[in-house]
Amino acid sequence: MTGKVWLVGAGPGDPGLLTLKGARALARCDTLVYDYLASPAIVSLAPPDCEKIYVGKKAGAHTFSQDEITALLVRLGREGKRVVRLKGGDVFVFARGGEEAEALAAAGVPFEIVPGITSAIAAPAYAGIPVTHREHNTAFTVATGHEDPTKGYTSLDFGKLANRKATTIFLMAMGNLAGIVAELRAHGLDGDTPVAIVHEGTKPSQRVLTATLDTIVDEVARTEIGAPAIVVIGDVVREREHIRWFDTQPLFGKRVLVTRPAHQADDFSQRLWEMGAEPILAPTIAIGPPDDPTAAREAIARVRDYAWIVFTSRNGVDACFDALGERGRDARAFGDTKLAAIGPKTAEALAARGLRADLIPPTYVNEAVATELLARTAPGDRVLLYRAQQARDVLPDTLREHDRTVDDVAAYRTRFVDDSDLAEKTARADIITFTSSSTVRGFLHNLPNAAELLREKTVAAIGPITAQTARDAGIRVDLVAEEFTVDGLLDALTTTTV
């Protein structure tokens, strides 16, 4: 049995720049072979049981030689594995994918090439520099700066590159920058030709330096900008003045601690990446079964007896369908029973099961659910609250005060996640987000001295209840979302200078 090897380009850093085909290959692989340019967010797309082999190549610190990597790919393929060989940027652009593919072809191991977005184009793009522009150039050259032109042989034709209309993009050039600049000057390129250096392009850590051929070497020394970086030389660099976009976003470069449960963090992280921020995943709570599931199970056995069922989170919906599934039932079990969702995300979770929420209150808190439900029910009506074990009493209390018959069942329980790295992650973050009171408590569970640790940080809460839980623990809260959703939280973060 022979396996197959996918040579996959991971893109330049922003995990959103991985191709769909690359993501599919990753999601189905048995073994992942990757190096240092691959973003952890992309590595995490591999299945949890996938074997991950780091062959990290960083200048000076080779973990595996190229021959060893090639031999490894051939061996894994022959063992019948589905292997993804993940490379930063594109697989062929100065990445030795050619040699790896040749070895696989020679060994008769089937393979596919999944090209990636090369940093040669993407890093300039994220710096607001188009690699071609009608006003400036009709060609661009991507070259390696690895060869030192002052030390004898170089295959580069500096005579051709010394043309400000011709745009040269160097990779791996930081070590030899002075030599490259000298060579271009010697071949007649104007000293005032614009040059840009894009360090860690497309990432929240992106830094861009613009100068001219005459000043760039001194500027690099002054700003201590280093590898990995792309060097762009030519008039196209001037476009950055007009179309700079990535590093001007309000959250650009901010590190944001995401404390919500891992299974709910994807969307939030994705949005943060899109805004140029770096999410630091630190789930302080996880969702699990309640201490005693009996009441929840019994309620599910007679869902049709209720006039209304109230879901106050996506977790409640998930737990409900798990319980229905155990009984061999599905969404048809609800019959005419009406469904309330506390907010749009909970309603979406219902919609994903083919159910339309009959009620979403104007504000996404328990008090509003109570008000709206009272308006739609009569005394004696049966209401099922299918929610967290530790939920607040305001909803059942209000309904009962008005003579509704309420079954308040524990459908799931949030438990604290122990994270021995939380202090270190917190120290690295600029902004701390709390998306429920439980996330605050989970944080305090790990770091009882939170108030002190967070003094210098921006603390953002999804709503007033969460904010109050934090304040009760002495934590200063800087921002509270106006709409109590993750999007509302992001809005609050982007409209406030943090």
Ligand code: SAH
């Ligand atoms: N196959 C990769 C290039 C590998 S060579 C690609 O297509 O992008 C490694 C060099 O790529 C680095 O020295 C640096 O010059 C460049 N590079 C890779 N990722 C980069 C990034 N995010 N920002 C700037 N330069 C990057």
